[in-house]
Amino acid sequence: MLSPARGLHASMALPALALTFFLALASPLLARGQKRHGSENPRAYQEAGKCEAPSDWDPKLQFTPRKSNYALNEVVQLSCAGEFVPSVRQIQCISRGAQMQWNETATCKEKCQKPQWDSRFIFDQEQGTFNPNEVVKMWCPEGYWPPPMEIKCVTLKPREGSTIPRSGWIVRNGTDTWHVMEGNLTCVDVLQVVPETLKVSSTSIKLNWTCMLPHMCQHIRARCQLEQHFSPNCEAEEVKVEEILQGQEGIFTCSALQPFTVYAVTISLLPSTVLYTRLIRTKEMVPDKPEKLWLDHSTGSLRWKALPSCKGEIIGYQLNITTMRAEDGSFLEFSQVLVNQSVSEYMPPHQTAGSKYLVTVQGLTAAGAGAASQLEFQTYILVSGQPLGPWPGSAVTVVVVVVLLIPLSAGIIWFVLFRKKKKALPSKAEEDQYTELQPYENVHGDNYCKIETFLEKDEGKYGQAGEPFPKLLPVQESQQ
Numbered sequence: 001m002l003s004p005a006r007g008l009h010a011s012m013a014l015p016a017l018a019l020t021f022f023l024a025l026a027s028p029l030l031a032r033g034q035k036r037h038g039s040e041n042p043r044a045y046q047e048a049g050k051c052e053a054p055s056d057w058d059p060k061l062q063f064t065p066r067k068s069n070y071a072l073n074e075v076v077q078l079s080c081a082g083e084f085v086p087s088v089r090q091i092q093c094i095s096r097g098a099q100m101q102w103n104e105t106a107t108c109k110e111k112c113q114k115p116q117w118d119s120r121f122i123f124d125q126e127q128g129t130f131n132p133n134e135v136v137k138m139w140c141p142e143g144y145w146p147p148p149m150e151i152k153c154v155t156l157k158p159r160e161g162s163t164i165p166r167s168g169w170i171v172r173n174g175t176d177t178w179h180v181m182e183g184n185l186t187c188v189d190v191l192q193v194v195p196e197t198l199k200v201s202s203t204s205i206k207l208n209w210t211c212m213l214p215h216m217c218q219h220i221r222a223r224c225q226l227e228q229h230f231s232p233n234c235e236a237e238e239v240k241v242e243e244i245l246q247g248q249e250g251i252f253t254c255s256a257l258q259p260f261t262v263y264a265v266t267i268s269l270l271p272s273t274v275l276y277t278r279l280i281r282t283k284e285m286v287p288d289k290p291e292k293l294w295l296d297h298s299t300g301s302l303r304w305k306a307l308p309s310c311k312g313e314i315i316g317y318q319l320n321i322t323t324m325r326a327e328d329g330s331f332l333e334f335s336q337v338l339v340n341q342s343v344s345e346y347m348p349p350h351q352t353a354g355s356k357y358l359v360t361v362q363g364l365t366a367a368g369a370g371a372a373s374q375l376e377f378q379t380y381i382l383v384s385g386q387p388l389g390p391w392p393g394s395a396v397t398v399v400v401v402v403v404l405l406i407p408l409s410a411g412i413i414w415f416v417l418f419r420k421k422k423k424a425l426p427s428k429a430e431e432d433q434y435t436e437l438q439p440y441e442n443v444h445g446d447n448y449c450k451i452e453t454f455l456e457k458d459e460g461k462y463g464q465a466g467e468p469f470p471k472l473l474p475v476q477e478s479q480q
Contacts, residue, residue, distance in 0.1 A: 050070060050093070051072075051074075051100050051101060052070075053070070054102065057106060057107065058080075058107040058108045060080045060082070060084055060108040061078055061079075061086060061107070062078065062079045063076050063077070063078065064076065064077040064078075070093045071093065072093055072094070072095055073092065073094070074092065074093050075090055075091070075092045077089065078090060078091060078106050083110060084108040084111065086109075087107045087108070087109055091103060092104075109132045109155055109167065110166065110167040111129040111132070111153070112129065112153035112167045112168065112169060113128070113129055114127065114128055114129065115151065115185070117186065118184075118185060118186040120144065120187040121138050121185070121187065123137070123138050124136065124137040131153060132153050132167065133152065133153065134152070135150055135152045136150070136151050137150055138150075140187035141187065142274055142276065144187040144188060144189055144190065144275075145187070145188040145189075145190045145213070145216075145269075145275075146187075147174070149171055149172065149174075150171070151169045151171050151181070152169065152172075153169060154168060154169070156168040156180065168180065168181075171185075188212070190211070190216060190269060190275050191210065191212065191267055191275040191276055192209070192210045193208065193267070193276050198280075200281075200282060201282065201283055202257075202259035202282050202283040202284065202285045203258070203259065204254060204256075204282075205224065205254040205265060205280055205282070206251060206252070206254075207251070207252055208249070208250075209249060209250060209251075209252060209267065209276075211245070211247075211249065214248060217248050220244070220245045220268070220270070221243070221245070222242070222244075223241065223242045223264075223265070223266045224239070224242075224264070224265050224266075225239060225240040226238055226263060226264075227279055229260075229261050229262070231260075231308050231309040231310055234308055234309070236258050237258065239256065239257060239263070241254050241255075245267070252265075252267070257282050258282065259284055259310075260283070260285070260309065260310065260311055260312050260313070262279055262280070262281045263279070263281075263282070264279055264280075265277070265279075265280055284311060284312025284313065284367045285312055285367050286311065286363075286365060286369060286370040287307050287311050287312060287363035287370035287371075288311065289362070289363070289370060289371035289372055289373045290307055290361050291304070291305045292304060293359075293375045295375065296345070299347070300347060300348075300351070301345050301346060302319070302345060302346045302348060302361070303345045304317075304361050304373060307370075309365075312366060312367055313365060314341045314363055314364065315340075315364050315366065316338055316339055316364045317339050317341070317344075317364060318336065318337070318361070318364055319336065319337040319338075319346055319360070320335075320336050320360045321336075321348055321357060322334050322357065323335075323352075323355050323356075323357055324356050324357075324358065325354070326356045326378050327354070329356070332355065338364075352379065354379070355378070356377065356378040356379070357376065357378070357379075358374070358375075359374070359375045359376070359377075360372040360374050360375075361373050
């Protein structure tokens, strides 16, 4: 029979033994539990200072290089099979305390297909698929709504009744916030300008417009302003016409414009959405008259200053040359000459002494001939090897003196001859004895006079009666 003391000792030893056994059993179980818990963390693997290749990540992930474990600080490139992309491009084996683990956890995400919206949309990137978080700019053609916008490829929540994530697009206009675009986007024609109604003259532009969205029609502005002149040598006044369009249709007019000038016509939805824009060139007009038309005495050629293409493209010059007699201005000849736009001089042919010339020069555009510059000059002599030119000062002086002397000399000669004739005239009785000169018809084409003498007229009077013959007067042949 046990004593009370020994019974008490036995009863105390039994729980101590049980506690010792429990602690011995708990240590390996705890260690095993810690190892299992570590294997469930995809970011941490530890095997002799290396990171093991993840086996429980997205099966579509592909590792480059492909190994079972990776050294400390080693970088691995990631990719995905099919139309998927990795959430991160690379991962690295790092050390955190006593553990070796990957710095990131990766997965494969589905790419976004190019939106199959209105075919009129224009994208800044023309490709079939887009990566997650990639931003793409898109816009409609000019004159269509909506204005330019941005779309972004994102991973959306699974559809109702599904657990699979999906890719899609979110949209924003300008500085607006992003919102999911579930439906279809289309380009809407806000304003129409019928090309056939566009009327352009040399000084105005008119177009007919129609607003297709009534709720936007009160905020449409039309503007016309100078863009550029066709020729850089021409100055154009700044023109800026603005008008807020009223109603749903009407006519917009730009007036007081310059010919052959480019203007920008723009119709916008305020504040800055362009609905219609076009560069329009006004039509041509006839040009101004050429300047500085003159005769080059050294060459005998006509010269003028070339015209700039301010009112129209200069396609040539037209010269009208009228030849007249210098003494009385009577008409002799007319000729017209056309030269191309690169020519600014002309040598008049067949100049003759004693003639004067009236020359006009006109510029030509598609609209016709412009105002004419005029020059009149006179030729006086032709010297071999030298061109004809106008009368010099010395020649003019000589001509004036000669012109004055001719009538004076003629008067003196007439006076002397008149005095001699008066003294030599015979009496009335003697006049019948003089030779009579009468014109005779020029049958054979010769110019001559018929001479009838007193011998033929009074043959019997003087010869038979023995009268003396009168003295004959000298007869001079007249050259006609």
